[in-house]
Amino acid sequence: MALDGMEEIIAAAEGTGRPFWQVVLDTDLEERGVTARDSLEKMRHTWQAMLESVLTYDGQRRSLSGLAGGDGALMDAYAQKGEALCGAYLQRVIATALRVGESNACMRKIVAAPTAGSCGVLPAVLVPLYQAGKASEEMVLQALYTASGIGAVISHRACIAGAAGGCQAEIGSASAMAAGALVSLRGGSPRQIGHAVAMALKNLMGLVCDPVAGLVEVPCIKRNVVGAVNAISCADMALAGIESRVPVDEVIDCMGEVGRRLPVELRETSLGGLAVTPFGKMVKEKMESES
Amino acid sequence: MLDIFDILGPVMVGPSSSHTAGAVRIGRMARALLGCQPVEADIGLHGSFAETGKGHGTDRAIVAGLLGMEPDNLDIPRSFEIARQQGMELCIHPIQLREAHPNTAVLKVRGTNGRAMVLRAVSVGGGRIRVEEIDGTAVHFAGDYHTLVVRHKDIPGELSVLTRELSNAKVNIANMSLNRSRRGGDVLTVFEVDQKIPPVARQLIAEIPGVEGLTYYEKEDA
Ligand code: SF4
Numbered sequence: 423m424a425l426d427g428m429e430e431i432i433a434a435a436e437g438t439g440r441p442f443w444q445v446v447l448d449t450d451l452e453e454r455g456v457t458a459r460d461s462l463e464k465m466r467h468t469w470q471a472m473l474e475s476v477l478t479y480d481g482q483r484r485s486l487s488g489l490a491g492g493d494g495a496l497m498d499a500y501a502q503k504g505e506a507l508c509g510a511y512l513q514r515v516i517a518t519a520l521r522v523g524e525s526n527a528c529m530r531k532i533v534a535a536p537t538a539g540s541c542g543v544l545p546a547v548l549v550p551l552y553q554a555g556k557a558s559e560e561m562v563l564q565a566l567y568t569a570s571g572i573g574a575v576i577s578h579r580a581c582i583a584g585a586a587g588g589c590q591a592e593i594g595s596a597s598a599m600a601a602g603a604l605v606s607l608r609g610g611s612p613r614q615i616g617h618a619v620a621m622a623l624k625n626l627m628g629l630v631c632d633p634v635a636g637l638v639e640v641p642c643i644k645r646n647v648v649g650a651v652n653a654i655s656c657a658d659m660a661l662a663g664i665e666s667r668v669p670v671d672e673v674i675d676c677m678g679e680v681g682r683r684l685p686v687e688l689r690e691t692s693l694g695g696l697a698v699t700p701f702g703k704m705v706k707e708k709m710e711s712e713s
Numbered sequence: 714m715l716d717i718f719d720i721l722g723p724v725m726v727g728p729s730s731s732h733t734a735g736a737v738r739i740g741r742m743a744r745a746l747l748g749c750q751p752v753e754a755d756i757g758l759h760g761s762f763a764e765t766g767k768g769h770g771t772d773r774a775i776v777a778g779l780l781g782m783e784p785d786n787l788d789i790p791r792s793f794e795i796a797r798q799q800g801m802e803l804c805i806h807p808i809q810l811r812e813a814h815p816n817t818a819v820l821k822v823r824g825t826n827g828r829a830m831v832l833r834a835v836s837v838g839g840g841r842i843r844v845e846e847i848d849g850t851a852v853h854f855a856g857d858y859h860t861l862v863v864r865h866k867d868i869p870g871e872l873s874v875l876t877r878e879l880s881n882a883k884v885n886i887a888n889m890s891l892n893r894s895r896r897g898g899d900v901l902t903v904f905e906v907d908q909k910i911p912p913v914a915r916q917l918i919a920e921i922p923g924v925e926g927l928t929y930y931e932k933e934d935a
Contacts, residue, residue, distance in 0.1 A: 424719075431718045450717050464718060471724040471785070485728070487768050526727030530771055534840065535719050538730045544721075567723060573720035582720070583838050585731075636765030638728040650810075692765070709768055 423449055425574035427671045428616045435612040442602075442612040443564040450535040465563050466532055472522075472545045473552070475532045478522040483528040487709060490527035494520035515549035518651045519543065519695065523643035536573045539540035539638045540596035542646030547600045547653055551607070557594075561607050563593040566654055568606035571620055579671065579688030581677025584631035585690040587681025593642075593649040594626035594677060600653035605660050620666035620673040622654040627677055631689035632695025635706040641696055718879065722745065723840045725784040731816055732769035735836030740778020742856055743820045743832045748929040751779050752801060757808035760815035762836075770926065774804045775818060783933065784840060801839060817845075820876035830928075846926075850894040850901045853878040858887050858905035860930040861915070866923040867898045874921050899925065 425435060425446065430561060434445045450461050481495025494549060497517040500506060506513050522542035526532045532541040540595055551557040557565070573582060581587040582595045602615045602623035610618070626649070635638040666673065687694030744751065752798050756775055766772055770790060777792035777803065778800040780893050790797060796803055810817060816836040833846035843855050847862060861879075865871050869894045870890070879886060888905040909931060919927050 446717065454716055463719075468789055486766075486770065529726050529728065529733070531724065531785050532727050533724050534722060534730045534734070537839065538725065538727050538733070550768060569715070570717035570721040574717055575716065577715055577720060584800060585838065595843070636761065637766060637768040711769070712767075 423447055423452075423658055424578075426578055428572070428619060428674070429573050431507070431571055431575070432612040432616050441564070442571065442606055442615050443567035446567045446574075449571070450567075451517060462563065466559070467568055468547065468628035469559070469562055469566060471498045472533045472535075473549060474627070475522050475525050475530065475541070476518055476545055476549045478530065479525055483524070485524075485527040485637070485639055486529075487635065487637055487639060487705065489634070489637070489705065490524050490643055492524070493643070494518075494524055511550055511554075512654070514553070515546045515650050515654065516647050518549050519546035519646040520643060522546065523646040527637070527639045527643060536567070536577065536595055536599065537584070537685045539584060539633075540592040540640045540646060540649060542643070543593065543596035543600050543649040544603065546646065546650035547604055548562060548607075557607055565607040566605035568615060569603040572599045572602045572604065572615075576674055576677075583620055583683055583690075584633075587630040587678060588684045589631040589645060590677055591624050591681050592631065592644045593624050594629060596646075597626055597649035597653045597656075598622040600650060601656040601660070604653060608657070610657075610661050610662055614660045616670040617664070617666045618656045618660035620670035621659060622653055623658065623673050624666065624679050625652050627680055630684060630695050631690045632688060633690065633692055634697050634702040635709050636690075636692040637695070668706045715827055718744050719839060719841075719915040723784055725840060726787060729769045730840040731836045731838050732766065732788070733774045734769045734784040734840035735816065735838075735842050736762075736771045736774035736818070736840045737782060737784040738782045738819070738840065738856065739818050739834045740775040741783070741886070742778070742834060742842065742930060743822050744779050744781055745930040746832065746862065747824045747828060747830050748827070748928065749824040749826050750781070750799070750801070751824050753823040754779055754801060754803055755818040755821040756803070756805045758805070759808050759810045759813050759817040759819070760818050762818055763807035775820070776801075779822070784808045802853075803913070804880050812924065826871060833868060833920060838879050838924065847901060848897075850892050851889060852892050852901055853869075854888075854903050856932060858907065858933050859905065859909050861904040861910055861918075861920065862928045862930075863902045863904070863924060864926040865900055865902065865921075866898045867893065868923050870900065870908050871900075871923050875904075875918060875924075877903065877912060878921065879906065879910070882911060884914065
């Protein structure tokens with residue numbers, strides 16, 4: 423089967439009693455003509471690279487522009503003091519999203535998920551669970567299949583690039599993938615995965631893409647945090663039995679439609695939004711005068 | 714042809730799949746088609762590649778690709794230095810093309826074997842690329858397959874000889890396109906194939922009367 427709609431995957435899962443992730447894995451085997459072992463090995467490699475992107479973080483690094491770096495370390499230090507408003511898991515989630523987003527800006531190795539700009543969202547929700555012993559590698563890999571199936575559907579029905587649909591398509595999609603991954607990891611039903619995806623996308627709908635000086639730094643890195651935190655709240659809502667009133671595929675189609683209607687200035691061209699604030703313009707001029 | 718590892722992936726050095734990972738792939742494509750390491754490279758960057766390329770490391774990424782690095786190589790940021798050590802001469806500058814995709818690069822490369830080539834390629838997003846022009850002739854392929862580009866005379870029957878050679882080598886053709894430049898009588902035929910083409914088969918094709926040159930790109934291992 424093709425990964426054309428969440429409804430189709432959910433129906434296939436319910437019809438055959440397979441978990442959501444299994445349907446995605448089986449589709450990959452069909453489409454690429456590989457064995458389950460090959461596919462799982464590739465997913466493990468992907469997961470290892472994600473893990474590495476978190477663990478090899480260095481708070482001293484700065485990006486070429488000098489704008490990005492060090493915030494992950496600040497969050498770590500703050501968490502150490504024990505005064506954070508949120509609990510231990512969320513503290514780790516915030517720090518991890520920053521670490522990966524900054525590593526990306528500093529030309530370190532990351533996994534685009536679904537894009538490089540939104541590479542911090544999935545590791546931010548998964549790595550802390552794994553590190554705390556609350557998720558085994560096997561569970562994480564299954565959650566990653568769920569996430570990639572969700573991303574494939576969004577990419578097919580709407581889009582996953584800021585240039586095409588704004589940041590709702592990048593951070594929004596990453597957040598939806600992470601929300602579904604968490605529900606899957608916690609043993610939620612395929613239908614609950616669908617609700618989590620719908621809610622995550624709805625919550626970030628309309629978010630514009632407006633990177634300062636065209637660089638994947640400001641506001642991108644911190645939006646990875648919001649994508650991750652949104653994913654967790656939507657996953658918890660779905661697991662609590664809360665449902666999205668708008669069906670998930672309708673939400674995805676709608677996100678694509680909103681994306682198409684976003685003015686081109688707010689789709690990665692850096693001609694609008696934060697990119698044209700006085701600060702944004704100053705950074706752009708500085709980058710130009712240096713090149 | 715988007716599979717789930719295009720969604721979760723590529724594993725790459727940041728910061729941008731189009732401006733960094735795609736740029737590495739463009740460099741790799743030029744190196745592969747040239748058949749060796751370039752000794753000289755003139756890199757023209759158009760549109761967004763020119764405007765935000767520096768902050769994204771697009772220039773370093775293309776050079777890294779020319780050096781044969783893959784998109785996840787942590788040496789990408791150091792590629793200028795490595796190129797200098799290996800004696801690769803570089804000239805990188807903005808260009809303005811008409812009606813071109815914003816992420817377009819034009820690479821003029823000359824190899825250790827003396828061979829020269831001009832390649833125009835686009836980074837279309839998600840780290841995926843498309844080759845648009847080779848030596849002034851419009852082509853269209855993405856490196857999703859092993860790709861053989863044959864420059865040959867525009868004579869009847871040439872194509873059937875070419876395809877026979879491929880089928881003798883048990884190579885299955887996935888896509889094929891004939892691209893004729895307006896001037897000279899040359900044709901660029903692009904074969905996208907499912908199996909790797911063994912060196913012998915490429916040699917046999919190169920020796921077919923009417924064939925003037927051939928370049929081959931072997932897909933990165935999945
Ligand atoms: S603002 Fe644009 S470049 Fe930055 S993460 Fe969002 S979509 Fe990507």
